[in-house]
Amino acid sequence: MRTKAVRRTGWNALGIALFVVLVFPVFWMVSTAFKTEDQINSLTPTWFPTHPTLSHFSDALHRPFFWTDVKNSLIVVLISVAIAMSVAFFAAVALSKYRFTGRKLFLVLMIGIQMLPAAGLIIPLYVVLARYHEVNTLTGVILVYIASVLPFSVWTLRGFIIGIPNDLEEAAMVDGSTRLGAFMRILLPLVAPGLVATSVFAFITSWNEYIFARTLLNDQSRQTITVWLSYFLGTQRQTDWGSLMAASTLTAIPVVIFFLLVQRKIAFGLTRGAVKG
Amino acid sequence: MPYLLVAPVVVVLGAILGYPIYNLVRLSLQRYGLFELIQHHGVYIGLHNFGSVLHDSVFWHTLVRTIVFTIANVGLTIVVGTLLALLLVQVSAWVRILLTAGLVLVWAMPPVVAVQVWNWMTNIQNGVLNYLLTELHVGDYFQHNWYVTPFSQLAMSTTLIVWGALPFVVITVYAALSQVSPELVEAAEIDGAASWRVFKDVTMPVITPVLLILTSLSILWDFGVFTQPYLLIGQGHIVPSNYLMGIYLFEEGYVRADFGRGAAISILMLVIVAAMSIVYVRRMIRLGELA
Numbered sequence: 228m229r230t231k232a233v234r235r236t237g238w239n240a241l242g243i244a245l246f247v248v249l250v251f252p253v254f255w256m257v258s259t260a261f262k263t264e265d266q267i268n269s270l271t272p273t274w275f276p277t278h279p280t281l282s283h284f285s286d287a288l289h290r291p292f293f294w295t296d297v298k299n300s301l302i303v304v305l306i307s308v309a310i311a312m313s314v315a316f317f318a319a320v321a322l323s324k325y326r327f328t329g330r331k332l333f334l335v336l337m338i339g340i341q342m343l344p345a346a347g348l349i350i351p352l353y354v355v356l357a358r359y360h361e362v363n364t365l366t367g368v369i370l371v372y373i374a375s376v377l378p379f380s381v382w383t384l385r386g387f388i389i390g391i392p393n394d395l396e397e398a399a400m401v402d403g404s405t406r407l408g409a410f411m412r413i414l415l416p417l418v419a420p421g422l423v424a425t426s427v428f429a430f431i432t433s434w435n436e437y438i439f440a441r442t443l444l445n446d447q448s449r450q451t452i453t454v455w456l457s458y459f460l461g462t463q464r465q466t467d468w469g470s471l472m473a474a475s476t477l478t479a480i481p482v483v484i485f486f487l488l489v490q491r492k493i494a495f496g497l498t499r500g501a502v503k504g
Numbered sequence: 505m506p507y508l509l510v511a512p513v514v515v516v517l518g519a520i521l522g523y524p525i526y527n528l529v530r531l532s533l534q535r536y537g538l539f540e541l542i543q544h545h546g547v548y549i550g551l552h553n554f555g556s557v558l559h560d561s562v563f564w565h566t567l568v569r570t571i572v573f574t575i576a577n578v579g580l581t582i583v584v585g586t587l588l589a590l591l592l593v594q595v596s597a598w599v600r601i602l603l604t605a606g607l608v609l610v611w612a613m614p615p616v617v618a619v620q621v622w623n624w625m626t627n628i629q630n631g632v633l634n635y636l637l638t639e640l641h642v643g644d645y646f647q648h649n650w651y652v653t654p655f656s657q658l659a660m661s662t663t664l665i666v667w668g669a670l671p672f673v674v675i676t677v678y679a680a681l682s683q684v685s686p687e688l689v690e691a692a693e694i695d696g697a698a699s700w701r702v703f704k705d706v707t708m709p710v711i712t713p714v715l716l717i718l719t720s721l722s723i724l725w726d727f728g729v730f731t732q733p734y735l736l737i738g739q740g741h742i743v744p745s746n747y748l749m750g751i752y753l754f755e756e757g758y759v760r761a762d763f764g765r766g767a768a769i770s771i772l773m774l775v776i777v778a779a780m781s782i783v784y785v786r787r788m789i790r791l792g793e794l795a
Contacts, residue, residue, distance in 0.1 A: 238594040242603050245588065250606040252667070253613060255632060256621045272632050314512040321509035333510060340521065346728040346750040347770035350757045351524035351531055358544050374520035381513060435614040437731045442758055453616040457735055460623065468624050475617040486612035 256479075259472040260284065267469050283473035290474070292447050296455040303365050303440075303451060304433045307372035311380055312426050314373075319384035337378040345375070349442050356443065363445050371439045376429040383428070383493065387421025388414075424492035427485045434482055452478055531767035538761045546764060553768035563769075566747040567776070570727060573658055573748060574780070577726040580666045582719055585673030586711075590703075592678050604675070611671035619735040622664050626650045651737065654746035661733040665726065673718050680714040681707065720784035727777045730754060749773055 259267060260283050261276035287293065322330060352371060353362065361367035391414055440451040447455075456478050459471050532553055534546030557563050592600050613621075625633050634645040651657050684707050692702045730750035737746060742755065753773065757766015 235594070235596060238591060239596055239599045242591055242595040242599040245591070246599075246603050246606045249603075249610055249667070249670070252618065252621045252625060253609055255625060256617070259624065268630065270630050270635075272630070272635055310516075314516055317509040318513040321506035325506035325509075327506045330506075340517065346730055346753050347528070347774055348521070348524055349754070350763050350766040350770055351528040353758065354531060354536070354541065354763050355524050355527055357541055370520050374517060377513060377517060431612075435616070437616050437735075438754075442754075453614065456616050456620065459620070460738075466627070468627070471620055472624060475620045479612070479614055479617045482614055483609065483612040487608060490608055490611070 256472050256475055259468060260476045262469060264469060283467075283469035284477070286467070286470040287474035287477060290459075290470075292450070292455055293452075293474075295448050296450050296452045299365060299444075299449060300434060300451040300453075303368050303372060304430055307369045307433055308376065308426050308429045310369075311373045311376045311429060312422065315377055315380035315384055315425075316422065318381045319388055322381070322385045323388040334382075337381050340378045345438060349438065352439070353442060362443060363449060365444075365449065367443050368440055368451070371443065372433040372436065375436070375439075376432055379432070380425050380429055383425045384418075384421060387418055387425070390421075391417050421492065424489040427489045428493050431482050431486055528767050528770055531764050532771050534764045536762075536764035536767075541761070541763065549764070553765045554772070557765060557768050557772060562744045562747065562752070566744070566749055566752045569654075569658075569747070570749040571780075573662070574723060574726045577662050577665050577669075577729075578719060578722040580662065581669045581673055581722050581726075582715065584666065585670050585718070586677050586715070588670065588674045589677035589681055592674070593681055607671040607674055610667065611675075613668065615668060615731050616735065618664060618668055619732060622660065622736055626660065651741065657737045657741070657746050658733065658748075661729075661736050664732050664736060665729060668732075669722065669725070673722075676714055676718060677711055680711040684710045716784050716787050720781040723781045723784070724777055727780065728773065749776075 258274070258276055261279040261281075262273060263276075263278055263280050266273040266276070266278075318333075321327070322334065352367075356362050356367040356370075361370075435453060436451075437453045437457065440454050441457070444450050444454065447458075456474055459474055460466060531546065533548060533550060534540070535549045535552075536546035540546045588603075592603060595603070625631055628634075628647055628649050631650075633650075634648050637643060637645040637648075650660050688706050689702055692706055693699075697705070728750045729748060733746075733748055734742065734751055734754070742751060747755070749769075753766060753769045756769060757763055
């Protein structure tokens, strides 16, 4: 038994060491954002910001187009998630509550679409959107984001709906409601947490997206926040690492908070969808 | 009734993806540059785009580089991810919670943000990575430039990609590991089976389906990867000798505005990635894990 305890201590030490290595980049980003200019430029690193300053954050916030591009990101992401969710929800209901021909095919298609490499679709999307003069408009990006979060959302939502016992809705049907009516009145409140989790995850996916926003939006005033951040380095001769890390922290914070809130639910929804036919 | 509910998804995906996919095929058979983009009209040139891509030595070099890159990235992600998941089973509960929290934090980092952090950690003047490696006596890394050769540029991209991909793999494999019956493992150990035998004969069969899904997804993601290498190497330093397929496509099709050729490259990429992952997808279907 003693060797077992020793071995466990060893594994624990290894686990902690790996934790430090994994999390270090995130720590370094936040820590740098609060450091003074001297501490950042010094050859010997300062591990913790001993004299924390907010100047880098205010500098990042006052850069041209920061707020415009945050607003753009919010518009694009909120509209595309709202549309994708309402559409995906009905499909998920159909997939988990009805048996119909083509159901399996549809599910396989939902995975298949996710497997299309995004890079392959840039060119035709650009050309199609250019034809309808939707290049450099947020509408174009919204359409692309709807398509990119839809399959995943259908799949996850289905996982949540499957988890609800059929008896509940049968009881409501005995009371004289139609199947869909029963579903909406009784089951919708039960699916709500899953719906929220899936929307948040779709929100994160679109908020983080880079390549489509980069190719479809050319104007600085019409870009999303990830594209704004990617141009940060190129805008000056001497790199202002403090402000860059402050800007990076600002971009990541909403994502990290949202993600921490829903990750458990998402893992549940995904696996449910995969296990139960 | 179910068809009515499914219809909106089909319509939306058909409109947003279906038409561009049809267009992709059509474009690949046309001469379609900036002039044609303004005219909204391409000129049919048959398989000329494919011929020109296949006769381009940059294409073949990039393809080989990308395949090696994909194998390295997917291999590292899956192997390190599985080892970490196995470690999670061994450690005490509080270390497991700590590690899981760390993984989730890393998972949540937007790729573009992670690229900027990497840039800062490896910068030539006072990158903290250089400092640490020098202090730990790994070698003299004072003002070491991590981005001189295509190999080191892509190796840095690999560290970034694997770091970002690990959490999803670890958490998924760990979830699968929890389905391994502890009684079975114990019985095997009592029978005197070596721990690698226990892993191979008891644990592996349970996590194989999950590993197959993760491997094929990773192949798809890493083969077409764009954001990390493009931003980490930096727009100004992207040259044919460090192209990956995603970047080659972007430069040839989009930057040079040769959309017909870009479409041909996209189709070739689709075919190649399908060929690379078919083995895994087939095994997945055979295991009945799909749908």
